[in-house]
């Protein structure tokens with residue numbers, strides 16, 4: 001790092017915080033049961049609706065993303081009930097682990113990491129197991145960089161079962177379209193520290209009427225994560241337990257920024273960053289982990305190849321003040337991942353690509369400096 005603490009944070013969450021959000025979080029504390037707090041809670045929930053594509057008010061939790069993954073499970077699935085988890089990486093696997101912990105009968109559809117599910121295979125599983133009560137998906141699988149096409153998968157679930165559709169959109173909500181109503185998704189969960197540009201600590205769950213019918217019948221013991229408490233309190237402009245007020249101030253400011261830019265433009269910006277990153281890495285002949293159709297606009301993963309080391313790339317970047325992510329579980333030391341979501345614009349990608357070229361050159365990969373930048377700039381020049 002040339003300048004101490006000057007960090008260019010390009011991991012797939014937590015993501016950098018816009019100055020306006022940082023400033024909002026420094027506001028003096030207010031009473032969490034005050035009228036101002038009520039207005040804040042009701043307002044941010046209302047303003048989150050378009051991000052989820054629903055008319056239902058998203059529930060607000062203080063907790064990390066996993067808190068709402070667990071909440072989605074404990075509120076809907078009872079011990080021994082059969083569920084299907086479509087596992088495309090670490091976070092699908094996390095849903096399966098939570099479900100196992102709660103005693104569900106878990107069927108897994110394990111998809112090769114870096115790929116999306118085969119619709120026919122999904123259909124077959126549903127036909128073979130007619131008692132499946134809920135199907136769990138991850139929209140963006142952060143560990144690989146695939147974007148699972150929920151719009152194409154959910155109609156299959158609805159056609160071949162009566163199961164609830166539950167989606168983890170932690171690393172995609174706010175960067176890519178999500179249409180809960182149109183796609184017939186029953187529960188969508190998300191977190192604060194990714195495309196929504198606030199620190200970790202807030203989590204969200206949007207719940208369909210269909211899911212509420214199941215939740216009303218659910219007999220699992222639960223307390224902090226009980227969806228009904230959050231729904232009933234939200235109707236009164238409050239939360240059942242002390243809300244993370246400073247983060248809610250931050251969320252309010254972040255929503256302001258996203259609304260000002262316009263959702264369509266926000267999605268487009270992420271798409272451009274994805275294309276620039278992919279085009280640049282291809283120009284360097286680096287093996288991308290996902291194909292163009294499956295790639296998420298929020299994170300890009302690259303396989304290590306002969307002649308260079310992915311951890312050496314990460315440590316060289318760190319010396320230049322840039323932080324990118326490595327692989328998780330069996331991909332540790334085998335891939336690197338670049339986060340391009342949230343408070344990140346197309347020009348923010350260029351230093352990352354530049355530093356990658358420098359690291360590869362240092363590792364004696366034959367390339368001419370500027371190759372990646374040129375490819376990325378060519379993509380960007382079509383959008384300005």
Ligand SMILES: Cc1ncc(COP(=O)(O)O)c(C=O)c1O
Pocket residue numbers: 013064065066067069091138140141142168169170171191200
């Ligand atoms: C897709 C996805 N789901 C769930 C989580 C878990 O969120 P948290 O670490 O905030 O509990 C993450 C975090 O990276 C994620 O990317």
